[in-house]
Amino acid sequence: MSRILTMSRAGREALDWEMERRDDIFCLGEDIYKFGGIFGTMDGFGAKYGPERVISTPISETGFIGMAAGAAMAGMHPVIDLAYIDFIGVCYNVLLNTASKTHYMSGGAVKVPMTLLIGTGGGYNNAAQHSQCLHATVAHIPGAKVVYPSNAHDAKGMLHTALRDENFVIFLTHKGTAGVGWMGTPIKTTLSEVPDEPYTVPFGQVKVYREGSDVTITGLGMSVHESLKAADELAKEGISAEVVDLRSLVPLDRDGIFASVAKTGRLVVTDEDYLSYGVSGEVIASVVERDPTILKKPPIRVTTPDIPIPFARPMEQSILPLAGRIADAARKQMA
Amino acid sequence: MALTAELRRSFYEKMALSRAFDDAMIALYWEGKLPIFSFGAGPLPGELHCSNGAEPVGAGVCGALGPDDMLTADHRPHHVAVCRGVDLDRMSAELLGKKTGLSQGKGGHMHIYDPAVNFASSGIIAEGMAPAAGMALARRLQKRPGVALAFIGEGAANQGAFHETLNIVGVMKLPFIVVVQDNEWGVSTSKAESTAVERNSDRAAGYGMAGEFVATNDPDDIYLAAERAVARARNGEGGTILELKTARLAGHFMGDQQGYIPEQMKQADPIPLYRAKLIRDGVLSEAEADAMQSAATERMAKAMQFAKDSPYPDAAEAFDHVFAGGSGAFDQHKAEARA
Amino acid sequence: MSTPVVIPADLWDEDDKTGSIVLWLYADGASVKQGDLIAEVLVEKVTLELESPATGTLRIQVEPEVVVNKGDTVAVIE
Numbered sequence: 001m002s003r004i005l006t007m008s009r010a011g012r013e014a015l016d017w018e019m020e021r022r023d024d025i026f027c028l029g030e031d032i033y034k035f036g037g038i039f040g041t042m043d044g045f046g047a048k049y050g051p052e053r054v055i056s057t058p059i060s061e062t063g064f065i066g067m068a069a070g071a072a073m074a075g076m077h078p079v080i081d082l083a084y085i086d087f088i089g090v091c092y093n094v095l096l097n098t099a100s101k102t103h104y105m106s107g108g109a110v111k112v113p114m115t116l117l118i119g120t121g122g123g124y125n126n127a128a129q130h131s132q133c134l135h136a137t138v139a140h141i142p143g144a145k146v147v148y149p150s151n152a153h154d155a156k157g158m159l160h161t162a163l164r165d166e167n168f169v170i171f172l173t174h175k176g177t178a179g180v181g182w183m184g185t186p187i188k189t190t191l192s193e194v195p196d197e198p199y200t201v202p203f204g205q206v207k208v209y210r211e212g213s214d215v216t217i218t219g220l221g222m223s224v225h226e227s228l229k230a231a232d233e234l235a236k237e238g239i240s241a242e243v244v245d246l247r248s249l250v251p252l253d254r255d256g257i258f259a260s261v262a263k264t265g266r267l268v269v270t271d272e273d274y275l276s277y278g279v280s281g282e283v284i285a286s287v288v289e290r291d292p293t294i295l296k297k298p299p300i301r302v303t304t305p306d307i308p309i310p311f312a313r314p315m316e317q318s319i320l321p322l323a324g325r326i327a328d329a330a331r332k333q334m335a
Numbered sequence: 336m337a338l339t340a341e342l343r344r345s346f347y348e349k350m351a352l353s354r355a356f357d358d359a360m361i362a363l364y365w366e367g368k369l370p371i372f373s374f375g376a377g378p379l380p381g382e383l384h385c386s387n388g389a390e391p392v393g394a395g396v397c398g399a400l401g402p403d404d405m406l407t408a409d410h411r412p413h414h415v416a417v418c419r420g421v422d423l424d425r426m427s428a429e430l431l432g433k434k435t436g437l438s439q440g441k442g443g444h445m446h447i448y449d450p451a452v453n454f455a456s457s458g459i460i461a462e463g464m465a466p467a468a469g470m471a472l473a474r475r476l477q478k479r480p481g482v483a484l485a486f487i488g489e490g491a492a493n494q495g496a497f498h499e500t501l502n503i504v505g506v507m508k509l510p511f512i513v514v515v516q517d518n519e520w521g522v523s524t525s526k527a528e529s530t531a532v533e534r535n536s537d538r539a540a541g542y543g544m545a546g547e548f549v550a551t552n553d554p555d556d557i558y559l560a561a562e563r564a565v566a567r568a569r570n571g572e573g574g575t576i577l578e579l580k581t582a583r584l585a586g587h588f589m590g591d592q593q594g595y596i597p598e599q600m601k602q603a604d605p606i607p608l609y610r611a612k613l614i615r616d617g618v619l620s621e622a623e624a625d626a627m628q629s630a631a632t633e634r635m636a637k638a639m640q641f642a643k644d645s646p647y648p649d650a651a652e653a654f655d656h657v658f659a660g661g662s663g664a665f666d667q668h669k670a671e672a673r674a
Numbered sequence: 675m676s677t678p679v680v681i682p683a684d685l686w687d688e689d690d691k692t693g694s695i696v697l698w699l700y701a702d703g704a705s706v707k708q709g710d711l712i713a714e715v716l717v718e719k720v721t722l723e724l725e726s727p728a729t730g731t732l733r734i735q736v737e738p739e740v741v742v743n744k745g746d747t748v749a750v751i752e
Contacts, residue, residue, distance in 0.1 A: 004701065031524055034595040056523075056524050058493035059491060086459070090459070090460075123375065125381040125443065127446055127458070129446070130445075182372055182590070184376065185696055306657075308441075308657070311381065312443075314432075314649065315649075315653035319653050370694035370739065370740075371739050372719045590718055
C-alpha cells in the first residue's frame, strides 16, 4: 500500500518505525514533547513514547546538542530537532568540534551516531535571522554527513538511512517543502506516493527528477521545485531541461552531476544558500575539475546573493532563486 | 523619581498604547491568511509574537530610565519599544515591510532598531544579553552616564549567553540590568519544566550581583524595583537580575492554539486590573481612563494608516546596507545583481 | 451503497471557524479502507486529520483550498 504524503508526514513515519523497534533512539529538542517540534517533526511522539524518550529541553542548544553527542558516544542514537538552522550559531561548537570529529580524533575507537533534524530556508517573510539556508556552513565541516531531501519519498527513505548510520548526520528540510500547515498548500512536487513499508534511500546519489537533453539544472531543497517550474516553462519554448536534485551534500555525487552535464553540455546551478563559498561553486568544481571541455558555455549560478535576507516581500522575492531567474539563466545557456 | 500620580497615569497611557499596537497588528495579521494559513501571505507577513499581557514590564521599567540608557529586546519587542518611545509610525510601517519603516522594510517585527531612543532587538533567544553588556562597557569607556538593559524571556535564562554575560558583568561591575520577563512559557515549555530554580533572580548570588523578583505584573511594583536596580547601576554597584512575573495572552506567536496550557494556568489581563487600581486610588476617573483608551486607539489608527499608505521598498534596495559606507568590490557585485 | 465523507462536528472546537482541505492522501478513484487517514484539514494554523468512514473507492468532491464547514460532505466512499 502507498499513500500520497507530505515530507513532514513521511519523515515522521520513518522515525516512528525505527523508534518502535529500537531502544537506542530517543528524541531531544525544544517543544517536542507537547508540541511535536516547531515544524512537527515529532508530532504525536510525546503521547506515544512518553517523556523519557521524547525530551523537551530548555532553550539550551549548546547543552542539549552536546548531550546528544555524549549520549551517542555512550551507545545511544539521539535524534535532535533544532527547528531553524539559523540557531546553529549558539551550538556550532558541538557540531564543529565534537559530533563531527570525535570518531576521527579517536582513531575510529569512538562512534557518534546521531541525527540532527533542521529546517532551512526563506520565502515567507521571516527576515534575516529565521530564513537562512546555511547548508554550506554545515557541509563544510569534515566528518558530518549532510543530506537534504526535497520530496516525501526521499524524506522517508533518507531518514531511515540516517537513523541506521553510525555517524553524525545533519538532515535538512526546507521549511517551504515540508508540508507543515503553516506554509500554505503543499507544493505538488514535494508530495510522493510513499509505501507503508520501510525502505532506505542511500546517501551520495543525485536524483534525476526530470530528464532532459539541452541543459542541466541542479538544485537542492526548495530550488529543486523552482527548477521544475522553470523546466515546465522552458519546455514550452522547446528547451529540454534536465533537473538534478543533489539531495545529499556530504557525500556529494560528483559522478552523477558530471554524467548529466556530459549529456547536456550546459549547466545552471541553483541554490537558495548564499552565492559565495558555497555548494553552487562546489557543483561547478565537480564538473570543471574533471573535464571542462564538456561545457558548451560557462556555467551560471542562480542563488541568493551575498546579502542578509530582507524582510519585505518585494525585496525577498527578488533575491531568491525562483523559477523566473532559473529559466532566464537556462535561456542564456541556450543563446 | 517618586511614584507620582502623573507617572502612574503615564503607565496606563503607555500600556494602552502598547495594547492598541498589538491589537491592531493581530487584526491585520489574518488578512490574506485564510482559509489556508501561510506565513508569507497577507499585508503583515512572517511570524508575529505579540506582547499582550506584558505591557506592565515595558511601562514600569522604561519609566525608570533616562535618555542615555540603552536597551536590547527579543523576538517579542513591541511593549518595550512602545514604552521606550520608539517611533510608532515607523515601527508600524516596519511590520508591514514598508519603505518608511524603521529599517526601510529590512527588519520586520523581530528586528526593531531605533537609535534615537537607544533601542535594538534580535530574534535569536538571549542574543541581546552580551551586546547589552557591551553597551554598558561602552558607556563606561565613554565616561557617559547610562545603564544598559537586556530584555529577555525566562526561557532565555537557560542559554549559555546568560551565564557568560552575567559573570563578566559581575566581574566588571558593569551598569547592566537583565530584565527576565517570566511569562511562564517558552513556546510550549513551562518554566517549571525548563528551569532548575523557581526564580532566576536567585541566580544573582552566583554572579555577585543583586536579584529582584516582582510577582504582581503591576507597573507600580515593577517601576520601584527597576528604579532600585538603575540606582545601583548608576552608583557603580554593578548589575541586577530583575525578574518580573508577567503574562503572555496572545500565545507564543499568532496561530498558537495554546492547547498545552492547563485551565489553572490561565493568566489575567493586567490592563483592566491596573485601571481598576488607579480608579480605586483616585488617580484616574472612569472618564479619564476611557479618554486615555480612546486616545491610544486613535494614535494607533493613525500609525496604521501611515503604514498602510506608505510604499513598499523597491526590490533593488535589498542590496543596500550590507556594508556601511559601501565597498568597491561589493558595489560591482550589487550592480551586476541589479542588472 | 455509498458513504459520505463528512467534516465531523468535533473536528475543531469553535463552531464559527471554517477550515480547508490541504491535501488528499489518496487520488480520486483510489481504494481506501475504513479508518485510513485520507485528508489533512487546516483550521487557522492547526492541521487536523480526516479518516475514511468506510472501505471502498474514494470519490473526491471538494478540492484543497476551498472553505469547508463542519458537516460538509467533501467526498464519498463507493
